[in-house]
Amino acid sequence: MxxxxxxxxxxxxxxxxxxxxxxxxxxxxPSVDPTALSAAxxxxxxxxxxxxxxxxxxxxxxxxxxxxxxxxxxxxxALQARSAASAALHAAVLRSELDKQRALPLVLADDADVKAALATRSAPRLEALSRKLEALGTQARTAAVYAIATDGITVAANNWRLPTSFVGADYRFRPYFTKALRDGYAEQFALGTVSRKPGLYLARRVDGPSGPLGVVVVKLEFDGVEAAWRAIGEPAFVVDRQGLVLIASEPRWRFLSRDPLPQASRDALRAQGQYGKATFAPLPLRSASGTVVRTDTPRAERQIETRLREIAPGWTLHLLSTAVPAExxxxxxxxxxxxxxxxxxxxxxxxxxxxxxxxxxxxxxxxxRLELERRVKARTQDLTQANRALSHEVEERQRTETRLRSLQADLIQANKLASLGQITAGVAHEINQPVATIRASADNGLLLLSCGDREAAGQTLTTIVAMTERIGRITDELRAFSRKADGRVEPTLVTEVIDGSVLLTASRSRRQEARLVRQGEAGGLSVLGERVRLEQVLVNLLQNAFEAVEDRKDGVVTVTVRDRGDMVDVAVSDNGSGLAPEVEAALFTPFLTTKPRGLGLGLVIARDIAADFGGDLTATSAPGQGATFTLTLRKAVP
Incomplete structure (x- = not known):
């Protein structure tokens, strides 16, 4: 069981x-008392x-x-392991965006033009700096880049041409300005005073020969990161040390708290003013036995919460994955x-x-029987004779049962022999033509020898040798194909795999009068795999292709080899009717088949074999234009 x-x-x-x-x-x-039988x-x-x-x-x-x-x-x-991998992917997207932008304020702080403009405060230099920041912001795809003098007034910005320009704005109230001017570097997540869009402000102090000249600020918005998270399909959000949501794939979760905040903390956050009119209400999540329940869904759905701490200073990434499959x-x-x-x-x-x-x-x-024995003793010899006749009938029935079992065994054996005949029919069909050629060549050779034509007789014997070698190749290939795979992964010639698979399916193609076309230069290409299992995949694909064109008089099956650098593609295509959209969508689903006697496991097993070798098996189809199955394998390094 x-x-x-x-x-x-x-x-x-x-x-x-x-x-x-x-x-x-x-x-x-149980033991039964004979005297109690009548009681039933x-x-x-x-x-x-x-x-x-x-x-x-x-x-x-x-x-x-x-x-x-x-x-x-x-x-x-299993779901938690998959969720951890997905969380790492979300974190990688965020870290990539942060790492790309953190270097920008550091470079600007040492830029000669920035220092000169802040030191002189001359209009031409400041205008030139604004133009430079405008071009730099476009290239770096940052939300805002601007320079602030030591008095807190913005003197240059990338949006200096726009009505919403930061030039002339006073940012002394911003903590990132005062902290950067004091400590040299500061980061702050807040709403923009003009755009009202949230973002991370990266500030760096600009030092001159006689002291600080000002601060350069880069604002990083995470619209692209949040859109990428939404595309993945699993809710994700980032919280700071207080548990406040800063970045979220669900926009309505922004500036909510992971856990309920005390009223004092909420009042303090409102007093800072950096989050606008946010209420800092708790997220619609409720803890439940190792998971969380998302309460803003139509049915409160259990979800697995994965946390990655310190993806940035003080930031923690939370990823929610559904637990429904486990339930x-x-x-x-x-x-x-x-x-x-x-x-x-x-x-x-x-x-x-x-x-x-x-x-x-x-x-x-x-x-x-006891009653019968008592009666037999009192009855005549006729009853004894009847008893003997009854015994003889029982023996006859036993002999009949014995013969029946023997006949059943013979039928089982005959069925085994019939199955064995069907298995060997394919081999007999393949070697029938070479054997006939050998017979004809042998008769011709005897005739030539009797005529004294040794040269022609030698050529005939050469033909016989070639035919025997062909029979040997067929039987060797069948023996190799039936051998159990040993599981080793080693360099394997693509040509040998294709030749073996074509040889094993040759009778099928001739029976259906389908034409086999080979394209691409396989040459000395080698892939990482095992010949027996790779032939199993190609034989499966070729058989499917021949079945797809069995109703066409101009059926063509094409095997194409493509070298793609580190990978090698072996494509098997046909000019059949193609795959139905619903079949193509679930083609590699176990037990899905369109064949009356199929189990729906051939393509699933083939794809698993390709995955074991570090490759893949894909399928494409167009209505009326046939189907193409592409086996992608890793190239073996010489």
Missing amino acids: PFRARQPHQMSAIISPHLVQIVRFMTQA PPLLPSRRLAAVVLMTAMIGVLLVWLVGALVEQRAMA QAATAARWITALVWTLLNAALLWLWVRRRRISLAAQRDREA
Whole structure:
């Protein structure tokens, strides 16, 4: 039973003794008093029946609960691992944007033009600096770049031409200005005073020979990062040390708090004014047994919360991933376990009832035989003769049963031989033509030898050798293809894999009168893989392609090899009717097939083989233009 193999050792130790007792109790034949047979006792007393049902139900409930808990635990572990990887991807996107922009204020702080403009405060130099910042902001794709003098007045900015220009604005109230002027560097997340858009302000002090000259500021907005997170499809947000949401894939979550903030903290944040009119209300999340419940969804949905700390100074990334797949897996496991347990107990009950009835019938038979023996002693020889005739009939029936079993065994063996004949039919078809050629060449060689034409006879013998080599290649290829794979990954010639696969499917192409075309220079290309398993993939693809063109008189199957540097593509295409959109969308789903006798596992296994070798298997199709399956493999380094 597959579910029993998944149970922990402790659960098996608890359930197994009780299960053995139930089976022994149900299958044990009770002793029956011959004098009480006429009373016709029930199959199972009511008290014993109630005890068995109660014990079975308790074990079933325990088993269903344990299986569901184990499956949910494993599914949650898999979801948490996937969520951690996704969180790392979100963090990488954010870190990339931050690292790209942090160097800009450092470079501007040492720029000669910036220092000269702040030192002289002359109009031409300041205008030239604004032009430079304008070009730099466009190239670096920053929201704002501006320079502030030591008195807090902005003297140059990248938006100096716009009505919303920062030039002339007083930023002495901004903490990033005062901190950068004092400490040399500062960062602050706040709403823009003009744009009212949130962003991270990166400030760097500009030092001159006689002291500070001013501060250069770069504003970084995260619209692109939030859009990229939304495209991934999992809610993500970044909080600061106070738990306040600064960046979020859900815009309405911005400036909410991960956990409820005290009223004093909320008042202090409002007093700072850097977050506008934000209410700092808590996020619609509620903790629940290792996960969180998102309460702003139509149905409060459990989600896995993954946290990555210090992705930036004081910042923590939170990623929410749905836990629904784990709940669905646990529910399905519980239903399947309950069904299997019910069927098992029903089967055991049926066996016990059957054994009980057989025992009662046997006991009645023994009583009947005793009665018969008493009557035989009192009756005449006619009854003895009738008894002998009855024994002879029983023996005849036994011999008939023996012959029937023998005939059944013969039929099974004949069926095995028929299957063996079907397996060898393909080999016979492939070697039939070379054998016929050998026979004709041998007759021709004898004739040439009798005529004394040794040169022509030698050529005939050469043809015979070539045909035998062809038969040898066919049988060697079949033997190699049927050999069990050893799992090694090594450099494998693409030409050998394609030649072997084409040879194994040659009879199929000739039978369907389909033309096979090979394109591309395989040459000495080698890929990392195993020949037997790679041939298994290509044979599967070629067979599918030949089936796709079996109704076309001009059927063409094309095998194309493309060298793409580190990777090699082997494409198998046909000019059949193509794949239906719904089939193409779920092409690599297990047990999905359009063949009447197919299992829907061929392409799934082929894709898994390609993945084992570090490659991939993809499919494209156009209505009426056939389908193309592309096997991508890593090139073997010489």
